[in-house]
Amino acid sequence: MSTPNSVTLLGAAEIRRLADELAVRPTKTLGQNFVHDGNTVRRIVAAADLRSTDHVLEVGPGLGSLTLGLLCAAAAVTAVEIDRRLADRLPTTVAEHAPDRAFALRVVHGDALTVTEADLRSLSDLPAPEDPTALVANLPYNVAVPVLLHLLAELSTLRRVLVMVQAEVADRLAAQPGGKDYGVPSVKAAWYGTARRAGSISRSVFWPVPGVDSALVAIDVHPHPRTDDRAAVFAAIDAAFAQRRKTLRVALASWAGSTEAAQEVLERAGVDPSARGETLTVDEFAAIAEARTVLDAAVRTE
Incomplete structure (x- = not known):
């Protein structure tokens, strides 16, 4: 060659x-x-x-x-x-x-x-x-x-x-x-x-x-593609950085449905609600998206 x-x-x-x-x-x-x-x-x-x-x-x-x-x-x-x-x-x-x-x-x-x-x-x-x-x-x-x-x-x-x-x-x-x-x-x-x-x-x-x-x-x-829901994770990322100077509890309020819902999602994901999106890794955003999916599913079955 x-x-x-x-x-x-x-x-x-x-x-x-x-x-x-x-x-x-x-x-x-x-x-x-x-x-x-x-x-x-x-x-x-x-x-x-x-x-x-x-x-x-x-x-x-x-x-x-x-x-x-x-x-x-x-x-x-x-x-x-x-x-x-x-x-x-x-x-x-x-x-x-x-x-x-x-x-x-x-x-x-x-x-x-x-x-x-x-x-x-x-x-x-x-x-x-x-x-x-x-x-x-x-x-x-x-x-x-x-x-x-x-x-x-x-x-x-x-x-x-x-x-x-x-x-x-x-x-x-x-x-x-x-x-x-x-x-x-x-x-x-x-x-x-x-x-x-x-x-x-x-x-x-x-x-x-x-x-x-x-x-x-x-x-x-990455040699092995992630199995998380990419659309859900990217939606959380977009929401967090749309108000990047706000805490996640506030920035994710519309995305989660309310500030209270955002607080619950973040706590379930093991992420500090007072943190800002600019400090999170992609894995932490994936955990947030997964936590919301689990909580949404729980609400639907009630």
């Missing part, structure tokens, strides 16, 4: 040429900022810690900078691209720069916010596991967290995630309980795995140069 060092990666001149050919003018709406630095691509691929047998899902491949690097490190890449012009051009770019790996690429023209496991399984001729085992992407910054959480929920076969996001979003995803950046993204990401910051990315490696700093977030997905 080729390596990112043996393939001609896209440079700044090639990025501009392709953009002109396709009449692509990067837009903030689609979060289009194209990486034009080969060393950055190699660094991202190395940080992804891919296996040669991995089937990588890439979101927003754009002009193909990262795609080329991923194809050299994994068995196959499925790229989901919302821009039809970019989706149609990507196979040609790969054939030009990595002809011996072109067979390992499949492109899905679609929205990563709605793509399903069934959509990806329809590409049954990939030379890799049928379902993606890794997610590696330069995510569109305006929808990074929703896309990430959707794909983590949709793709049960993922074992590894490495995404480039806005630096402050990276801080939130990797934050631990009690920290100033800890919030809804932190807890929901922790539902799926262990997140950590995996490095910073210079603004200068993008075209156009973004107005924000970027960073990598790595997530080691």
Whole structure:
């Protein structure tokens, strides 16, 4: 198999040429900022810690900078691209720069916010596991967290995630309980795995140069999916952080039905009612959701 060092990666001149050919003018709406630095691509691929047998899902491949690097490190890449012009051009770019790996690429023209496991399984001729085992992407910054959480929920076969996001979003995803950046993204990401910051990315490696700093977030997905009711747990998380400066007894009042009900739920869950959501782990939120389920069931049987 080729390596990112043996393939001609896209440079700044090639990025501009392709953009002109396709009449692509990067837009903030689609979060289009194209990486034009080969060393950055190699660094991202190395940080992804891919296996040669991995089937990588890439979101927003754009002009193909990262795609080329991923194809050299994994068995196959499925790229989901919302821009039809970019989706149609990507196979040609790969054939030009990595002809011996072109067979390992499949492109899905679609929205990563709605793509399903069934959509990806329809590409049954990939030379890799049928379902993606890794997610590696330069995510569109305006929808990074929703896309990430959707794909983590949709793709049960993922074992590894490495995404480039806005630096402050990276801080939130990797934050631990009690920290100033800890919030809804932190807890929901922790539902799926262990997140950590995996490095910073210079603004200068993008075209156009973004107005924000970027960073990598790595997530080691839990090998065994949780069996809790995810919808119930996420509802409790959302309620707690909707009023994050309030105590849980107050913040969860509407969610539980009243402050008294919230107090009872929290006590049953073994959580201090005077605590705030920003101090709780995902396991404690799961205990809260389970306690409410048990109490609701008890009320129905009375």
